[in-house]
Amino acid sequence: MDEHRGRHATIVDVAQAANVSVATAGRALGGYGYVSLDTREAVLAAARALNYQKNIAAQSLISGSAKTFGMIVSDLSSEFYSNIIKSAVNYSFRHGYCVLIHDTHESAEIEREAVAIFHRHRVDGIIIAPASMQSLGHLREFVAGGGRVVQIDRRLPGLAADSVTLDNVRTAATCTARLLEAGHRRIAYIGEIDEVRPADLGRVVETYAATGRMRKGFAPSCQRLAGYLEAHREAGVPVCADLVGRTGNYRWEAARDVTQAVLSHRPTGLMTSDGLMTIGALRAVREAGMRIPDDISFLSFDDLEWLQLVDPPLSAVAQPCAEIGEEAARILIGQIRGEKEAPRTRHEHIRLAGSIIDRGSIQVIGG
Amino acid sequence: MDEHRGRHATIVDVAQAANVSVATAGRALGGYGYVSLDTREAVLAAARALNYQKNIAAQSLISGSAKTFGMIVSDLSSEFYSNIIKSAVNYSFRHGYCVLIHDTHESAEIEREAVAIFHRHRVDGIIIAPASMQSLGHLREFVAGGGRVVQIDRRLPGLAADSVTLDNVRTAATCTARLLEAGHRRIAYIGEIDEVRPADLGRVVETYAATGRMRKGFAPSCQRLAGYLEAHREAGVPVCADLVGRTGNYRWEAARDVTQAVLSHRPTGLMTSDGLMTIGALRAVREAGMRIPDDISFLSFDDLEWLQLVDPPLSAVAQPCAEIGEEAARILIGQIRGEKEAPRTRHEHIRLAGSIIDRGSIQVIGG
DNA sequence: CTGTTAGCGCCTTCAT
C-alpha cells in the first residue's frame, strides 16, 4: 500500500523467494553454519534480486556489536584532525567498521553529549582527542560501563584507556638538535606555555639548566619546551630565557607580538610550538624585515600545507597523522579481538615521533 | 559471570529498579504516552542510577530510523569538504542525528560499497559529493529503494535527488566582472577544462562570442569558464583564446606550465578555476618575476587558508562551505518531516553563490 | 494512568 518508504526486503522475503526457511536464508546470507552449495546460491540470487541489505540494527541487537566506531575531535576541519580522521576511517572501513563522527569545538559539554549518543548507538569503541584535562567523568563512566576508548593527540593521565600521541619531548628535542647542529646558539622558541606562569618561566629554564629536571606538564607547548631545553643541555649549549616566548593564549596575534619582542634579543634561529604559533611568528619575522634563512632560520612545529607555498618555503616537523589514525583504529580492533577473557588492566600508550621536512629554511652557520 | 563487557542496563532493569512495568518505563524514558509525575521521576532516577542509555539499535528496529545520516565525500581531509562536513555534522547533531562518514578517494567502487553499508545501517539519508558522473547505479538503486539522497558540490543530472551546489557560472561571472570593473581587458583563466578538447577550445570561445551560447558542461572548470565568457560578453569585452589556459588534468604542475605559457600573452589579470590551479598559477607568476598586484592582478577561485598567509595575500572567492553543509542536512530533515504522504517527484536544487574576499591582489587600472 | 502482549529483523540453540 503506502510502502513507498522503508520497504526494505527482510530475510523472510529472501527466504520465501528462495523457498527455504529463514534459518537457512540466514546461514547463507551470514556465512555461518552449514548450507549446501545449491541452496546458498539460490538464496544469494534471491537476495540480489530483491536488493536485500542486511539490517545491521537487528544484527547489532543480537551480536551486541554495531560494527561501528565513534570518533570525537575538537575541530573536524583542521588539517591535523581531518587527516587523522581520514586514515582512521579508511582503516576502519577496510576492517568492516563504520565511523560515526563528531566535532566538539573544544566544548567538554558537547563532548559529554557525543559520548552519550555514541553509547546509545552501542559503538564498539571511541577514538577521541579529549577536549578538556579536567572534565573526564563521562569518559570514565563510558570506560567503566565496558566501553573501549583510544585517546589520540592528547592523553588524560587519569583515564584508564589506550592512547596514540606524538612524543612531544623527543620530537621537539630533535628539532632543536637540528638547529644546534646547524651551528645555531641562540634559538628562539615561541609557544603558548600557559601551564607555566610568566613570572616562573625564567626560573623553570634556570632550574632545568642546573638540575636537568622540570615538570613536563601536560600541554604540548610545555612538553615541547622540555624537549627544547633537553636538546640544549645535551649539546652543552646554555639557554637564554629571553629567547623563550610565551603567548599564554592560543592566538596568532599573541605569537606575533611575543615573537617581535623575542627578535630584539637577536636569535639566529627560531622554532615554534605549533602551526598557529608559526603564523604569528612568521608574520613578526616578515614585519621585522628579516629574511629567511639568511637573517634567521625558521623551523615550524606542525607541517601545514601552506608552508610549502609561502616564499621561501618553510621547513617543518610533520606529525604522522595517517599513522595516528590507523594506530588508533588498529588498537580498537585489537582490543575487540583480544577480549575472550582478559579484563585488561594494562593499557597501550603509543608515542610516535614527528619527522623533519627540510625545505631549506634552516641556514647552516659557521661551525 | 563474565559480563565485564557489554553489560548495558536495559529498560527491563530500569523498570524493575523503579518497580514499574517495562511499558511505563518506556513511556517515561521515551517521553510518549501518559505517565504520572511521580512515576516518571522514579523511572528517570532509576535510569540515572543504572547509567541507562537507550539502545538505538532496538529503537531503530521498530521505528525504522536510526537517527543517523551517512556522508560520503571524495577527500575528507580537504579544506573544502572538511568544512562542509563540520557544518553538516553540527547541524545534524543539533537536530538529533548522528553522522556516519566515509571517504572514497574519488573511487566509484568504494562509493558503491559505502552506499551499501550505509543502507545496511538504515541511515535516514545520505549526503554525498558523487565521485563519478558515469557510475551512479548504486545511488539510483538506493533512491529507488526509498533512500533519501542530497548531492553536494557535484550534481548528477541523471539522479532523482536534491542537491546543494555552488552556482559556478554566476560566481565565476562575478569574479570576472570584478576584474573587468577594475579596468582589466586581458584576463587570463586557468582551469582543467578537460571536457573540452584542446583543439576545440578556440572554437568554443569564438562560438560563444558569436552566439552567446556554449555547452556549459558538467565539470566545474567548464561551468566557470562559461561564467568567465559570459561576463566578458556582458561587458562587451572580447575574449582572447590565448588567455584561456587548459591543463587537461588535475595537477598543479600542469597549471604552472600552462600559466607560464599564458603569461607570454601579457594578461593584466588572472583568475583560476580552483585552489589547485591557484597553486600552480601562483608559482608560475612568481617564477616569471611578476609582482602582484603591480604587474598582474590575481583572483583565486576557492579561498584556502594559506591565501591570507602568502605575501602578498591573495584575493579569492570563497565557497559557502558552512551553508552547503547545513543546507544539505536541513533538506534531509525536511524530507523526513514532509513524508506523510507525498511520494516526492520534484526535487530541490539549491545553488549558492560564492563571495569575493578582497585582500588587495586586484589592481585598479586606468579606467 | 499503568500493565500485558506482540512483534521489529536477525541469530542461535535445538530438533529433524
Add this chain to the structure above:
DNA sequence: ATGAAGGCGCTAACAG
C-alpha cells in the same frame, strides 16, 4: 543440511 522456536531491547497496540 535444513527447519522451528525463542529472544536481543524497545515500542505500540490493547486492556484494565
